[in-house]
Amino acid sequence: MLWEKKGLIYRPDGRLPWAKQRAFPTNPLLMDDDVFRIYVGFCDENMVGRVGFVEVDANNPSKILRISEKPVLDIGVPGAFDENGVIPLSVLRVDDEIYMYYTGYQLGYKVRYYQFTGLAISRDNGDSFIRYKRVPVLDRSDKELTNRTSVHVLLNDGIFKMWYVGGSEWTNVDGKLLPIYNIRYLESNDGKTWGEEGKVCIDFANEDEHAFGRPFVYRDGGIYKMFYSIRTRSKKGYGLGYAESRNGIDWTRKDAEVGIGVSDSGWDSQMIEYASIFRYKGKTYMFYNGNNMGETGFGYAVLKS
Numbered sequence: 343m344l345w346e347k348k349g350l351i352y353r354p355d356g357r358l359p360w361a362k363q364r365a366f367p368t369n370p371l372l373m374d375d376d377v378f379r380i381y382v383g384f385c386d387e388n389m390v391g392r393v394g395f396v397e398v399d400a401n402n403p404s405k406i407l408r409i410s411e412k413p414v415l416d417i418g419v420p421g422a423f424d425e426n427g428v429i430p431l432s433v434l435r436v437d438d439e440i441y442m443y444y445t446g447y448q449l450g451y452k453v454r455y456y457q458f459t460g461l462a463i464s465r466d467n468g469d470s471f472i473r474y475k476r477v478p479v480l481d482r483s484d485k486e487l488t489n490r491t492s493v494h495v496l497l498n499d500g501i502f503k504m505w506y507v508g509g510s511e512w513t514n515v516d517g518k519l520l521p522i523y524n525i526r527y528l529e530s531n532d533g534k535t536w537g538e539e540g541k542v543c544i545d546f547a548n549e550d551e552h553a554f555g556r557p558f559v560y561r562d563g564g565i566y567k568m569f570y571s572i573r574t575r576s577k578k579g580y581g582l583g584y585a586e587s588r589n590g591i592d593w594t595r596k597d598a599e600v601g602i603g604v605s606d607s608g609w610d611s612q613m614i615e616y617a618s619i620f621r622y623k624g625k626t627y628m629f630y631n632g633n634n635m636g637e638t639g640f641g642y643a644v645l646k647s
Contacts (some may be wrong), residue, residue, distance in 0.1 A: 343584070343601035345628055345643040350609045351403060352396050353639030354384060360392050360413055361385070366636025367556050367616030368629035369433045371440070371468065376400045377407065378620065379468060380629060381414070381442070382640065383429035391427035392416055393444065393471070400622050403629075403642050415444065415462050415471045423448050423458050423478050431459070431556055432495045433468075440464040441533060442471050443504075445491045446478065453512055454519055457491035458482065461534060474534060483538040486510060489523050492556040495533065502533040503590055505557045505568065508540060513552050515575050522552045525570060527591050543593050544585060550574045554583075558618045559590070566590045569600070569628075571615035579635065580615035602628070602643055609638035616640075 356362045361384030369381040378400045383391040394410035418424035424446025432443040441463055448456045459480035462471035480490045486508035493506035509523030526540030544554065555571025566587040571580035584600040585593040605611045610632030617630040626645035632638045 343599050344646045345602040346646045347602070347605065347610075347643045348404060348641065350632070350639055350641040351380075351398060351629075352406060352409075353609070358384070358411070359386060361394055362387050363389075364391075364636040365396070365639050366631045367429070367431070368618045368631065368640050369430045369442075370618055370620045370627075370629055371433050371435075372400065372620070372622065373397070373468070378403060378622075380640070381430045381433050381468075383427075383636075384413075385427070389427070390417060391429045391447070393428055393430045393442070395468075403627060414464075414469065415442065415473075418446060418460075418473075418476060422446070422476055423456070423481075424460055426455070428460070431491070431493050434495060434497060436497060436533065438465075440468045440471075441495070443479075443493050443495055450488075453488055453521075456482075457489045459491055459493050459506065479534055480504075480506065480536055483508075485539050486523075488512075489521050492554070494557050494559050496559060496561075497533070498561070500531075502530040503559075504528045504530065504536065504540075505543065505559055505590075506540065507554050507557075509553075513575070515552075520552060520573070520575075523554065525554050525557050541591060543587075543591055544568070544570065544595065547595065547597075550576050555580050555615050560619050560621075564588065566593075567619075568593065569617040569619065571617075572597070579613035579633075582614055582617055582630070601645075602630075609633060610641065 365382040392413040393415040397408040399405040427447040458478035461474040487510035507523040511522040525544035528540040553573040557570040583597040612633040
């Protein structure tokens, strides 16, 4: 696999108070012919995230058509699991609605934060989203106490399939507490009710790895393909990984075949992460974030081979 980088698409210019910085992770959705709407989390000056979007020309994603002027999903009420920020994770059409799974942030005391997964639903073609409920659809469980987040959901043959990261432990790296979580798998009949503990499907390759970023899964013929981000103790930030599966549950890591890495200079010269894939009119696009987990915005690449 080999990707050709096409460059940066968008970085917030700071003019909107709720969207002063960052734009991550990318969640592309085809709105109509030739328009991609890419849902991302924007952050205010206090790093509190809210969900907005950037619309681009599907034939030339470098061309921006529209940027949301207000959040399509705002933070939760005081005391809720998403009171300190919301970030979109997976967006998909379900009949005449659009489901958005999102991370909700709540600050901690003995750990830095808690991350659990909410569901919001749009009935106006994605211009606004209403919470399905004010508590998580993927809440804490006995073996996943502090993090059940970074989900990606596919609807295949009437079954909702979810890949997500979960865990309870934290590790101290150079005096900073960082979470430990691997990638797990769950299924649901309605996309709203999920089990308490998923099956581990991508685990750490070595002791240096301690966490994974949002997986993104798509089917290519009879093969499930997954892009995910890898976080290590020895290197700040994330790098991209890649795996394949016949059933979506048992995966073979093929990180050496990811086909894309950091640039020599510029917005993605230190790290790339949070890849999402969209195939359109014979082309396969990868949207991804660059340095410092969305601080420099997002760009795209096209699959060459």
